[in-house]
Amino acid sequence: MTDKLDLAYMPAATQLRLYRSKQLSPVEVLEAQLARADEVEPKINAFAWKFYDEARKAARGAEARYMSGEARPLEGVTLAVKDDTDLEGKATASGSKLFLDYVARTSHPMVQRFLDAGAIVHAKTTVPEFCICTVTTSHHWGTTRNPWNLEYGPGGSSGGSGAALAAGTTTLATGSDSGGSIRIPAGVNGVCGFKAPYGRFPTVVPWTLSPQSVYGPMARSMTDLATMYDLGNGPASYDHTALQKNTLPDPMRTVAGMRIAYSPDLGFAHVDPEVRANTERALKHFEALGAHVEEVAVNWTDEKVQEAFHGTLLTGSWRAFFDQIQEMISDPKEVSDQYHSLYQKMLSLPKNAAETAAMLVAEMNTEIHAIFSAGFDAIVSPTTGLPSIPAATNHATDSVTINNMTVDSMTGWCLAHPFNLLYLYPIVVAQTGRAANNVPTSIQIIGDRYDDNTVFALASAYERVVEPLYKDGAFPDFRSEI
Incomplete structure (x- = not known):
């Protein structure tokens, strides 16, 4: 690896130490x-907007x-900001041609805290239109690709942030998560991501009315992720949902003696054998650290999860947002097939969809609460059932196959979205290898x-013993170049 690549991939913690000295x-x-x-940008297409001259200054x-x-x-320290997140004086397009002229008057509060701490924003990262896909493609920005294999997607909707981190074009990045949009890109790009419990990071209207939708940090190391956590969370005068500040302990709690509940599929998901094998190998690292791992049954079904997910998100703040988009559209071709597909699904929901969803979410939470009540400190599952899906997948028309079973191409390969319904549970994503x-x-x-402290302690301890992806030349090699 060349000296320039050493610098490009250098963790923020190392940078800061060398800067200070x-x-x-x-x-x-x-x-x-x-x-x-x-x-690499011509290959991966992770940057929507570039601010190189300002960053140099x-x-x-x-x-x-x-x-x-x-x-x-x-x-x-460089910070790439997801293009659904406001940066003062810059456009926030959310992957759509409809919003190309929207210029933010102020920065999102989480971003502002990073700026106030000295971070340098040199780019905003690509997202699928309206952030409603698990691939990152849009009419305006085109297709973003996974640096580890360009035939595959970087996940969504924070796909540009995940790809930029994996490609070494930024040190830190921001994401947001309404259905796995931090966790999926973190997982498929081999980086770290945190899905915060609702209220941990301050947010802005109308997302203060959508507890399923949260903002959070992404990085290549748990040390850097923890730094972003400590700087970014805490109350804000304009956000009645923001929690009191939580600072992670230093040193973090030992994981010896912790009890981990392992669910290979959360009851509803199809999981590829490679993903399962890598997951179970990762669990052995926790056991080596002194934690106790026990497989548990979660009795969710795909039908229950889908009905709960769509009945919750498509009847709340997303409904108002989609109605606003409908009024803005002058030509149906201006927006993606996925938008039209979800809008029609929204219109077809029964009148009692929200009430039914609420009952299902309560049942789902009862199962998870019972696991923690039984004395477990954490639950571990795969983030996705496949390593990734093809980069240009059209969720409205394409399907995906896992173990010879056809699944929905948007959520059928993911295990992340149920925990946007159970939005008080903190989640950290950690890599388990490569397929x-x-x-x-x-x-x-x-x-x-x-209990944010426990998931950070577990992920940090795990990172110290697992073989790292970003070390000794083990970086994306851009195979299958197109």
């Missing part, structure tokens, strides 16, 4: 990542702050309600 400049790392982006300013002893906690197609696989570590 004046052995490295933020200018050097930024230039290495921009050079990396020039090389900010990097020089960060260098000066280090020289004068005035550096802030994230001074000079034969070179695409990473992962687990989601699910903690009890608001």
Whole structure:
């Protein structure tokens, strides 16, 4: 690996240590990542908007702050912001041509906290239109691809953030998660992501009315993810849903003696043998750390999960958003097939869909609550049933096959979305290796309600003993180049 790649993939924790000792400049790392982006962006297409000149100026300013002893906690570290998240003075298109002219007046509060800590935003990352896909493709931005194998997608909807982290074109990134949109891209790109419990990170109207939809951090290491967590969470005067600040303990709790409940499929999912094998190998690392792993049954069904998911999201804030989009459309071709498909599904829901969904969610929560009440500290399952799906998958027309079973191409290969319905449970995604197609696989570590500290402790301890993806030249090789 060349020196420039060393810099491009260097963790924020290492950067900050070298910046403070004046052995490295933020200018050097930024230039290495921009050079990396020039090389790989034509292949992966992870950046929607680029702010390179502004970033270079900010990097020089960060260098000066280090020289004068005035550096802030994230001074000079690059941050890519998902393009559904406001950045003051920049467009927030959410992957749609309809919003290309929308310019944010203020930055999203989580982003603002990272900026106030000295982070440098050099790009906004691609998303599928309206962030409603588990691949990242849109009429305006085209298709984003997985750096580990370009034939496959980077997940969605934070696919651009996941791909940029995997490709070494940013150090940190932001995501949002309404149905797995942080966890799926983190998992299939081999990076870390945190699905926060509702209220952990402040948010903005109308998403304060949608507890299923949360914002959160993504990074290549748990140390960096924990830093973003500590800086980004906490109350805000304008958000009545924001929780009091939680700071992760240092050192984190030991995992020896913890009890982990392992569900291979959460009862409803089809899981590829490679994914299951990698998951079970990961569990052995937890056992080596002194944790106790026990397989448990979760009796969810696909029918129950789908009815609960659509009956919840398509009758709440998404319903109002979709109605707004309908009024903006002048030509049906302006928006994706997936949007039209979901809109029709929304219109076809029975009048009692929300009430039925609420009852199903209560039943689902009863099962999960019983597991924690039995003394388990966390639940582990695969994040996805497949390593990934083809990059240009059209959810409205294409299906996906797992173990010779045809499943829905949007949610049928994922195990993440039920926990947007059970939105008080914190979840960290950790990598478990790679499949034969070179695409990473992962687990989601699910903690009890608001027990963020436990999932960070488990994921951090696991990361210290597992073979890392980003080390000694083990980086995406852009195989199957197209």
